[in-house]
Amino acid sequence: MNVIEAAKAYVNKMIEESEPGMKLLLVDKETISIISMVYGQSDIQQKEVFLVERLDANKPTQGPSLRYLKCLVFIRPTQQNIELLCNELQNPKYGAYYIYFTNILAKADVKILAEHDEQEVVKEVQEYYIDFLAVNPHLFSLGIPYSMTNSIWYAPALQRSVQGLLSILLSLKMCPLIRYQGNSKLCKDLSFRIKEVIDKETTLFSFGQNGNALLLILDRRDDPITPLLNQWTYQAMVHELLTINNNRVNLSQVPGISKELSEVVLSAEQDAFYAENLFMNYGEIGQNIKDLMEQFQIKAKGHQKIESIADMKNFVETYPQFKKLSGNVSKHITVVGELAANVTKYSLLEVSEIEQEVVSQNDHSGHLQNIKKMINNMSNIRDADIAKLVMLYALRYHNQSNSETNRLVAMLKQKSVSEYYIKDIYNILEYAGTHSRQSELLNVENAVKITKRFFKGLNGVENIYTQHKPLLHETLDALFKGRLKENLYPYTNQYQTNGRPQKVIVFVVGGVTYEESLTVHTFNKNFPGIQIILGGTTVHNSKSFLEEVERSIRNKHS
Known part of the structure; x- marks a missing residue:
């Protein structure tokens, strides 16, 4: 299972199976990103695609006719795109149109397109299931910045998630069993919507129900810790400190x-x-x-x-x-x-060490003193980093009688930390406090003590190794050992597996992280008999995660 290979196979088929000759590619604002994730511009040009245009661009009504060109249309099957394409077909600029939709197209829309193709320029209409952003071979995103409001789905995000997951299943030719996080209404709603479409589209999903294939749907709120931590692997560090946006x-x-x-x-x-x-x-x-x-x-x-x-x-x-x-x-x-400049300038090694202690060790007094000391000496530390430390403390200790969350917040205010970050501390507790979580993230018995390992040999580079493992590691470990409790992760259907799953798609409502991508990469590497793909509504760094948290809480109170 490789989402990049699946996406490239469809793009190759689309470009190479049309008639030979110079082609133009007509895309929408999302499909241009989908293609750019797997193909560079020069690679596309080598396949006789000399120009890429947007369907929704403002084009002159009386532009030059380019009837000698073939037009490959690659768009999502949205209502807006159908209307724009109908307008295009009424006054066709190109000699032939080969139309490829990224997802299941309603029969009514096929009829509407046929009615507008009065000059019979449409040579082909097909469904090519690439309705996702292929990030790594085992990682995909749907590019949805926020997914919920008031603890329920933001309706457009639910619809987009259903479509994205269906396209992943169809591109990988999977008809899996579906399990979801039992305490999450978001996960349950998404699971049953997908099951409903699979049951309806039996011809499309005629690969056969496979007890060894599983779609597991999880809720970001069950692990709010992972997106808040500083990262120390290349891809994750770049995203945390510089931000990766569609590979850029x-x-x-x-x-x-x-x-x-x-x-x-x-x-x-x-x-x-x-x-x-x-x-x-x-x-x-x-x-x-x-x-x-x-x-x-x-x-x-x-x-x-x-x-x-x-x-x-x-x-x-x-x-x-x-x-x-x-x-x-x-x-x-x-x-x-x-990256090195950021690490030094903002004392990120020191910050990360305390982060890891808070989430990995059982020492309330020590954690509290270290955070207070850092607040009192925060001249080189960013507001965001010190506030995230307090968030980690609050997520772990807020419900304990000796918690000093409010005292730490008061200290941040004395240091003139931005009110935005002060609000985030309470937002994170409302978004993903113990009332929202199904798993106990900070189980001391399972905690692994932080270890340091310094990589020497290059002047100016010291690397701190941490032992934090995302909750996803524990979940996958339980799944493959047959210990993932059915009352906590129920099935949407009555089918039972013939054994432990061999192909698993994990989808996280509320976004995934590159640290979790590393977890999946490690599982795939260490256990050759299994294949795991990870996806989410988006790929978060701490900034985008806190923006989603703030948005969902703001909508709750509006």
């Missing part, structure tokens, strides 16, 4: 940045170094960057020695690869340099 990282705020590096693409499909280092820790990344630069310098010296016609010919032939390697080296040195 905006570096325009970096002082002295060149125009070429103001926005960089980090795609495992297009960047071998990134693919190899996604899950490496901070210290290992520093060493690998050093090795990459040394390899480049050796090649650069080789290029400088042009002493004959043969040397010139060799240089011309290898220059594109050399230039690409040069760009890759510059990109990663810039990104890692910015």
Whole structure:
């Protein structure tokens, strides 16, 4: 199971199976991101697609006719897109249209399109199930920034989640058993909506009910800890400190940045170094960057020695690869340099150590004193980081009689910490306090003591290793050991498994994190007999997670 391969297979089929010749790709605001996650612009152009346009762009009503061009339409089956496409077909600009929808298309919409195709320019209408963002081979997102309001689904987010999960199942040819987190109405509603469509679309899901395939739907509120922690692996660090948006990282705020590096693409499909280092820790990344630069310098010296016609010919032939390697080296040195600057400037190693102690050790007095000490000496610490420390403390201790959450909040106010972050402390308790959680996150008996490991060998890089494991690790471990309790994670159907599942899709309502992606990667690596794919309404860093928390609580009180 590989969501990137599944998405690329559909894109290849769409581009290659139409008639040969120059093509234009007509997309919507979401499908352009879906394609860009698995294909670079130059890769698309090599397949005779010379132009990509938006269906919803403001185009002149009397533009030039391009009847010699074939138009590949790749859009989501929304009402707005159907209307826009009908307008396009009434006054066709291109000679032939091959239409591909990312999801199940209603028969009524097929009829409407046929009625508007008066000039019979439509050659093909098909459903190609890529209604998701393929992030890593085992990770997908639906790009939904917030999913609930007042502890119930935000209606458009529910509909989008149903469509996204159906497309994942269809693209991977799965008709799984469905289990969901029992205390979550959001998980239950989504599970039964999906079951309803599967039961209705029996022809589409004719792969057969497979007791060894499972869709497990979880609620972000059961683990509010993981999205709040600082991260120490490459992909997760970049997202936490710089933010990854559809494989792109905006570096325009970096002082002295060149125009070429103001926005960089980090795609495992297009960047071998990134693919190899996604899950490496901070210290290992520093060493690998050093090795990459040394390899480049050796090649650069080789290029400088042009002493004959043969040397010139060799240089011309290898220059594109050399230039690409040069760009890759510059990109990663810039990104890692910015990560290092953030770590030092904001004392993130020190902050992270206390975070890990709070979530991993049983020492209320020690935790309290360390947080107070950090608040009193927070000259180099950001408001967001100190507030997240208090949030972690509050999530663990707020219901205890000796809790000093309110005292810590008062200290933050004395230090003029932004009111936004003060509110977030209470928001997180309302969003995901013990009343919302099915699992006991901070079970001291299961806690693993923090360990430090410093990676030495590269000046200026120290990597702290932490032992925090997301709740997802415990859930998957119980699932594969046959210990995931049915009263806590019920089935939507009466089918029972013939054994433990071998193919599992885990979907988290309220968003996933790259730390959880690492957990799934590790399970897949350590247990070759199982395949797990992780998805969520979005992929969170702490900033986007707190924005979703604030939005859901604000709507609750509005």
